[in-house]
Amino acid sequence: MAARHSISSDEGMQKLKEGNGRYVEDKILKPSINSLQRYELTTGQNPFAIILNCADSRVVPELIFDRGIGDLFVIRVAGNIANPxxxxxxEYAVEHIGTNLIVVLGHExxxxxxxxxxxxxxxxxxxNLNHLISFINPAVKAKPGAPIKEVVECNAAINATALISNSDIIRKYVDSGDLKVVPAYYGFTSGKVDFLNEK
Ligand SMILES: [Zn+2]
Structure with a gap:
């Protein structure tokens, strides 16, 4: 078991919000994407946030949050679902890297x-698609006839909860107060990420 990351969940949230603010305002810094950074990362990784992200090509966490290589541990699967x-x-990043923040990022x-x-x-x-959709159906069921934005937000929230309820490792660090799991929504036009709650 690794020590916890030096960046807390709250500090990680702040960094993501600041980076997204730069992205929204077309002021990205493109940090940590040069050859020196690549060299420094040859001996290991230390991402401060985990992003459970859709496969959609328009939703690129390193750009949206203006971060570089090694900063974000990104899992991409259509519908940003919490499957095994x-x-x-x-769990690898939480347990072995000590990362303290998970964002489940739905999108427009x-x-x-x-x-x-x-x-x-x-x-x-x-x-295959039936299997994937089975993880989204609870949100569809919870929001009958609702606009897709509401279903996407609900899906992010349900899968954030599922991460905790279906993982002893994630739940352990949530219960200890080290780890936060935060659902979020990304809008294409604004470029803004709305964090839906920060519990
Ligand atoms: Zn998607």
Missing amino acids: SSIASI SCGAVGAAIASYPDGDNGP
Whole structure:
């Protein structure tokens, strides 16, 4: 078990908010993407935040939060779902790197959420997409007839909760107060990330 990261969950949130503010205002600094930084990272990684992110090409955490290589531990899966593979990936960073912050980042016009809405409750999209959508369906069920933005936000919140309830490792560090799991919503036009709660 690694020591906890020197950057706390609250400090990590502040860094993400500051970086997103620069991105929104077209003032990104592009930190930590030069050859020196690459060299320094050859001996190990020390990301201060974990981002559970959709696969959508328009949602790029390092750009959205204006961070460089080695800063963010990003798991990408359509619909930013908490399935066993994404949870196991996150557990590695929480337990072995000591990262103290997880953001579950939904986004505007998410195709995976749209597919779940279109096929709910019993559409058949084949075994692979059916499996993925099964992790989004609880949000569709919770928001019948709602605009997709509300379903995306609900999906981020439900999967943030699922990370905690389905992982002994994540729950342990949430309970100790070291780790925060925060759902969020990214808007394409504004470029802004809204953190939906910071519990
Ligand atoms: Zn998406």
